Amino acid sequence: AAQGLLHPALEAEAVGHAIVQASHLMAKVHHRAYHDPLTELGNRALFYELVQHQLAIAEREHGKLSILAIDLDNFKVVNDEEGHAAGDRLLEAVARRLEKIIRASDAAARMGGDEFSILLVDADQASAIETAQRLVAELAKPYEGIATRVSASIGIAVYPAAGRDLG
Numbered sequence: 447a448a449q450g451l452l453h454p455a456l457e458a459e460a461v462g463h464a465i466v467q468a469s470h471l472m473a474k475v476h477h478r479a480y481h482d483p484l485t486e487l488g489n490r491a492l493f494y495e496l497v498q499h500q501l502a503i504a505e506r507e508h509g510k511l512s513i514l515a516i517d518l519d520n521f522k523v524v525n526d527e528e529g530h531a532a533g534d535r536l537l538e539a540v541a542r543r544l545e546k547i548i549r550a551s552d553a554a555a556r557m558g559g560d561e562f563s564i565l566l567v568d569a570d571q572a573s574a575i576e577t578a579q580r581l582v583a584e585l586a587k588p589y590e591g592i593a594t595r596v597s598a599s600i601g602i603a604v605y606p607a608a609g610r611d612l613g
Contacts, residue, residue: 479491480492480495482555482556484534484537484538484556485537485538485540485541485556486541487541487544487545487554487555487556487562488553488554488555488556489555489556489557490555490557490558492553492555493553493555493557493563493565496553496565497511497513497565500565500567501605504605504606505606509568510568510569510570510604510605510606511565511566511567511568511569511604511605512565512566512569512570512571512573512574512577512602512603512604512605513563513564513565513566513602513603513605514563514564514566514574514577514578514581514600514601514602515561515562515563515600515601515602515603516544516561516562516563516564516581516585516598516599516600517560517561517598517599517600518536518540518560518561518562518585518596518597518598519596519597519598519599520594520595520596520597521533521536521559521560521596522560523594524536524592524594524596527593527594528592528593528594532591532592535589535591535592536589536592536596537556537560539589539590539592540562540585541554541556541562543581543584543585543587544562544564544581546584547577547580547581547584548564548566548577549566549567551567551568552564552565552566552567552569553565553567564577564581569604570604571602571604574602574604575602578600578602581598581600582597582598582600585597585598586598
């Protein structure tokens, strides 16, 4: 064998290892592009993609879906009076509570600041209202280490009654 060349089996293993490393790196980049780094929920870009996809399915199959827009009440007070670290802990706790309430087929996203959205797949108005009420109750419970009382306001849009796109 010529000096400086790897044995073919070792060379194939090295190439395979490099491909696996590159694949893991691409998966991390993709995850970061579509997820909020603080809460690990989907971000605005991922949410809009999911909604567009589910709207197309609902339109084709004459189905329904609902979107919940959630805004935290008193988040600014937490940040101003208890500090940004407390605000971050609150956002993380809110994300976990959202995930606890929604179904696996639904999607929660942090849209920015203290705004979250939920995509409820195959959910009519009654179902969306029931889920929103459970979320309001869950999000109003005290948060460990947070002195300020926090609650949530939730708006509901139901397809097709509320429109056929996000505009």
